[in-house]
Amino acid sequence: MVAAAALGSAVRMSAARVAGLCAAGLLAAAPVTRAELFYLIVGGLGGEALYDEAFTAQTESLAEAALRTVGEESRVAVLAGADASRDALRASLAELAEQTGEADSLAVFLVGHGSYDGAQYKFNLPGPDIDGNELGELLAAVPARTQLIVNATSASGAVLEDWSAENRTVITATRSGAERNATRFAEHWAEALSTDESDLDKNGMITAQEAFDYASRKVADSYETEGTLATEHPQLAGDTAARFDVARLTARVADTPRMQALIDELVGLEGQIAELRLRRDELPIEDYQTRLQGLLVQLALVQQQIDEAGAQ
Amino acid sequence: MKLRARHLWLVLAIVAPPSQAFRIEYGADRPAELAACDQALYTGQRAEARSCYRALLASNDDVRVKAEAARSLGDLRAANGFFQTAVEAWPEDPAVRTRWGELFVETHQDNEAVRLFQESLELAPDHAPAILGLASISAGRFEDRTRAWVDEVLELDPDNVGARLLLARMSLEEGEVDAGDEQLTRALEIVEERGLPPLEIHALKASVDLLRGIEQSPWTERALAYNAGFGEIYATPAHFYVITRRYREAAELYRSAVEIQPDLWAAHAELGVNLLRGDCENPEATVAEAQRHLAFAYQGDPYxxxxxxxxxxxxxxxxxxxxxxxxxxxxxxxxxxxxxxxxxxxxxxxxxxxxxxxxxxxxxxxxxxxxxxxxxxxxxxxxxxxxxxxxxxxxxxxxxxxxxxxxxxxxxxxxxxxxxxxxxxxxxxxxxxxxxxxxxTDHLVPRWFSEGVSVYEEWSTGPLPGRHIPLHVFEAIGEDKLLPVAELDQGFIRPTYENQVVVSYMQAGLICEFIAANWGQTSLQAMLVHYREGLDTGEAIERSLGVTPEQFDAEFGEYVAAEFGTVLDNLEPWQRARDAAWESAAQGAWSEALAQATRANDLFADYVDEGSAWLVKVRAHDELGDAEAALQTLREYRRRGGYAPAALMQLAGRLSESGSGAEAIAVLEDVIQVAPLQEDLHARLGDLLLEAGRADQALVEYQVLAAMNPHDQASVHFRLAQAWHALEDLNLTREHVLHALEIAPHYREAQQLLLEIVR
Known part of the structure; x- marks a missing residue:
């Protein structure tokens, strides 16, 4: 049985739960007592029209994905344009430190330019910049135990190691602080949160790992297509990315006892499929396919019922 | 003088075995002690020659002679050491440095050779062998100054055989057969007067015959009578087969060359290279044979x-x-x-x-x-x-x-x-x-006509129809830089100004277009027939078109003026309007950008290459909220030959959204011809084809997509399943839909298809 406290959470905890929450991701916003996912999205200083325009578009796209995922504006904080000052960022993180509990999850997306002077990383904001150390401390002060920090700025690789922590996934656009050119990662990260191309298992939820894989590949492809040397190499640190649902693609449906029963059935079938897949090499291919087909047909029928119930 | 040459290193491969070199010496700078050995070598008495050089190497006290003997024996490492010692002993002797430079030429280290030749000339500005050394390197690099150097040598020494042979070779390579032959005749007189070997002259005379269509040259017999192991008698004419693009014939001659002179490494190398060019029936076997000859060449000449x-x-x-x-x-x-x-x-x-x-x-x-x-x-x-x-x-x-x-x-x-x-x-x-x-034409077509037909076919039947003429070509037309048709090959072979080769390509294409328009497509065919018969351009034009080359040039000039007069007149205002359009766009002044782009397109609508005003016009329409006008502009851009992949993808997307699936398919098919390595292209094209009921073609696109190993594997298997389903292959439908669902069990569309096929 799926623990009520986990429903709606961004993070899935075990193999069995992975399957369960694939379906659970469809459910409506959980009651206040449940663990919640909070977003903070910051669009930094562009410095010129071209970048201002791009950062604004990326920030908006990420905010839409976040809102689509959690369904409540109160859990999506966005700082952009002139409002994205150092003080405003400090205030937002302080508020999150107040607002969240240990069971909650936090996803932070930083979009814009960064710099690194060999010793200190800085995130460029209107007015004074904020440095990597301070930002790291502010993030650490947020009690939400499971965190996803995506720093898509130039030179962001400089903070990869410093910001890494238990139960935290850190994604940076660059391999190190030495990669200082404006990055393309944010554009593709934003795209990843809104396209079913990144949803490899087609469960309607995008995990941080899926989004990272999609965006990294798109970044590499874009340089290759241009025939230019890549000036950014996205990095991921932490081991929760595959379990961190960062964006929802499908509509949210009601959480009812009947729905829960269907989900339980679905979870059971998923478990059987996973077990069968482990035996793939032991079975004659025809036998394997016949068994797989049987389970997939059952799963499809249950899925249909869930979708129909959700649509009512 | 400072011994700069002391620091030169001959880069020698360890694997290089000593091999007797066959090189004919005409210069007076070769030590006289070597003459008897050389004569034995020239007349094919290789064992005697070898003994003779060995004896000199062992007994002669002059390190310059030892250097030459070692070089003739193929021991380049020893030769290099002796030359180095010789330069130290005779630092003011230009001949020693020049001879050492020639050793570097032999090992393909031209830059070092040039340094030594230049040092020789610092010591003696009129040292003809050094000037000739520079000329021969320059000739290999197709540099303009070669002739000036050869002329300088001949001014110093009108009977310099090496210079005359170089001049003859250059003339033959440039198609001036009579001029080359004249040089050879004079060179033959000189070598006969001096009792020098005529072998190289015979080889070049045989090449003259080849270029005149005489395949059984009497010069071959004469050379073989003088030295039955003189492989160059075949290898030299083979070179002229290569430059006239008759690779198979060249390979046959190179084969003959290595048969009679198995250590003619250059011929083995050329045989290998030309085998790779000439045989299209058995490529695997050909590659293997080529590899054998090249490996053999490498053993003898690893440089x-x-x-x-x-x-x-x-x-x-x-x-x-x-x-x-x-x-x-x-x-x-x-x-x-x-x-x-x-x-x-x-x-x-x-x-x-x-x-x-x-x-x-x-x-x-x-x-x-x-x-x-x-x-x-x-x-x-x-x-x-x-x-x-x-x-x-x-x-x-x-x-x-x-x-x-x-x-x-x-x-x-x-x-x-x-x-x-x-x-x-x-x-x-x-x-x-x-x-x-x-x-x-059995490869007898001149370069200009072959290029002309290719360019004309690009424009008229290719996957990207329409003329695509770079702007600088219009400028060249405006400056009256087009060549008479009978001389057009020179624009490819010996260009005299920057980008003339491109101008010549375009002129050749326009000439073929003009011929087809004026005399019909069959006239181009007739030209090919006449070239095959061995006629030159002037004759081919007279016979095929019934006009003299001069009349043709005059009529072609009128054609160009009629076709491009307006463009040439408008070129400057068009450029100004186009630049203004892009500048306005950069500033976000979209109404002005639209006005300027429209003006630019009115002046020169066919310009669809980089910086085309059509693309800024599309953006301006979009920014001004007129999506329909943007769509029509993109359509017009494509109709005129625009092929920027991003623009075409955008057009396909808009067409698809507006329900013009068939046109969208055609646009995406155009994209394949320029940028086929986009996963999205094949996915979209396949989807549209499937929707249009063209499942077999959709399947191709999906198979290509699968071969690209896309990120989203479940989708590609689902697409393949859909295509196979439309093609009514239940087994493959099932295989791919199961594969898709194995990766992504919650994939709704795949679930639907699975339920459909199991019902």
Whole structure:
């Protein structure tokens, strides 16, 4: 049985739960007592029209994905344009430190330019910049135990190691602080949160790992297509990315006892499929396919019922 | 003088075994002690010559003589040491440095050789052998100053045989056969007067005969009577077969050369290279034979970059997939075939498109030129430009996109350049036209006409129809820089101003277009027939078109004026309007950008290449909220030959959204000809084809998509399942839908398809 406290959470905890929450991701916003996912999205200083325009578009796209995922504006904080000052960022993180509990999850997306002077990383904001150390401390002060920090700025690789922590996934656009050119990662990260191309298992939820894989590949492809040397190499640190649902693609449906029963059935079938897949090499291919087909047909029928119930 | 040369190092490969070198010496700077040994060598008494050189090496006290003897024995390492010692002993002697420089020439270290020649000239500015050394290196690099150096030598020494032979060779290479022959006749008189060996002159005289169409030259017999092991009597004419693009004939002569002189390493190397160019029926066996000869050449001359590079290229062919395809009508057993050699990373992605284009070109050109290919065609696409360059010239760094060796086309693959940088479909079409013009004339077609037909076919029947003429060509037309038709080859071979080669390509294309428009397509065919008969351009024009070359030039001038007069008049205001449009766009002044772009297009609507005003106009319409106008502008851009992949993808998307699926398909098919390595392209095209009921074609697109190993594997298997379902293959539908759901059990559309097929 799926623990009520986990429903709606961004993070899935075990193999069995992975399957369960694939379906659970469809459910409506959980009651206040449940663990919640909070977003903070910051669009930094562009410095010129071209970048201002791009950062604004990326920030908006990420905010839409976040809102689509959690369904409540109160859990999506966005700082952009002139409002994205150092003080405003400090205030937002302080508020999150107040607002969240240990069971909650936090996803932070930083979009814009960064710099690194060999010793200190800085995130460029209107007015004074904020440095990597301070930002790291502010993030650490947020009690939400499971965190996803995506720093898509130039030179962001400089903070990869410093910001890494238990139960935290850190994604940076660059391999190190030495990669200082404006990055393309944010554009593709934003795209990843809104396209079913990144949803490899087609469960309607995008995990941080899926989004990272999609965006990294798109970044590499874009340089290759241009025939230019890549000036950014996205990095991921932490081991929760595959379990961190960062964006929802499908509509949210009601959480009812009947729905829960269907989900339980679905979870059971998923478990059987996973077990069968482990035996793939032991079975004659025809036998394997016949068994797989049987389970997939059952799963499809249950899925249909869930979708129909959700649509009512 | 300071002994700068002391620091020169001859880079010698350890594997190089000593091998007796055959080199004819005409210069007076060679020590007289060597004359008897040389004479034995020239007359084919190689064992005697070897003993003679060995004796000198052992007993002569003069280190200069030892150096020469060692070099003649093929012991280049020892020769280098002796020359180094000789330069230290005779630092003021220009001859020693020049001779040492020639040793560097022999090991393909031209830069070091040039330094030594220049040092010689610092010591003695009139030292003819050093000037001739510079000239010979310069000739190998096709530099303009070669002739000036040769003239200088002949001014100093009118009877310099080496200079006359170099001049003769250059004349023959440039097609000036009579001039070359005159030099040879004079050189022969000199060597006969002096009792020098006539072998090289005989070889070049045999080449003159070859260039005049006489294949059984009496000079061959004479040379072999003088020295039965003189391989150059075949290898030298073979070189002229190569430069006139008759690779198979060249290979046969090189074979004869190495048969009578097995240690003629250069001939082994050339045989290897030309085998790779000439045989399209048995490519695997040919590669193996070529590799054997190149490896043999490497053993004797490990310093040749061309040999080393070609051997490496052959090794890399293991990474390519060779596929043989029957005729376009599906008859696999039919002969000739189309053979594709594609890199294994690209094979499954590019193969359907390359094959389709090659087959279509064969069908098109056979119809238009009344000539059926009787042999197979090979198309090779190289993802690394330097591999293509080595395939073409043995060396990296050439600026070409494609090359045709008769039945074989080699070219850059799509991935060799940035996306959109070149239109690979057009390049392949262009090269395939060469296959026809070369084969239809037994390779006797002049360069300009072959290029002209290829460019004309690009414009009229290629995958990107419409003239694509670079702006600087219009400028050249405006400056009256076009050449008379009878001299147009010079624009390719000896350009006299920057970009003249490109101007010549375009002029040749326009000439063929003019001939087809004025005298009909069959006149082009008639020109090919006349070239095959051995006529030159003037004669071919008179016989095919019934006008003199001068009359032709005058009429062509009128054609160009009529076709491009307006464009030339408008060029400056068009450029101003176009630039203003882009500047306005950069500032976000979209109404002004639209006005300027419209004006630019009114002045020169056919300009669709980089910086086209059509693209800024599209953006301006979008920014001003007129999506329909933007769509129509994109349509017009494409209609006029615009091919920027991003613009075409955008157009396809808009057409698809507006329900014009058939047109969207055509647009996406255009994108394949320029930027086929986009997963999204194949997914979208496949979807549209499937929607249009063209499941077999959709399947091709999905298979290509699968070969690209896309990120979203579940989707591609689902697409394949859909296509197989439409083609009513239940087994493959089931296989792919299960695969999709195995990856993504919650994939709704795949679930639906599974339920449908199991019901």
């Amino acid at each position: 040749s970059a061309q040999t080393v590079n070609t051997l490496r290229l052959i090794d890399s062919l293991d990474n390519f997939v060779l596929t043989r395809h029957g005729s376009a009508d599906g008859d696999e057993a039919a002969d000739p075939s189309v053979i594709l050699r594609l890199h294994r990373d690209e094979d499954l992605v590019l193969r359907p498109y390359v094959l389709e284009l090659v087959n279509r070109s064969i069908e098109t050109f056979a119809r238009r030129y009344g000539f059926e290919l009787e042999e197979s065609v090979i198309a090779e696409l190289y993802p690394e430009h330097d591999d293509f360059a080595v395939r073409t010239a043995g060396l990296p760094g050439i600026g070409l996109l494609g090359v045709t060796f008769g039945c074989l086309v080699a070219m850059d693959s799509v991935s060799a350049r940035a996306e959109g940088d070149f239109h690979w479909g057009t390049t392949l079409w262009h090269e395939m036209a060469h296959v026809f013009t070369l084969r239809a």
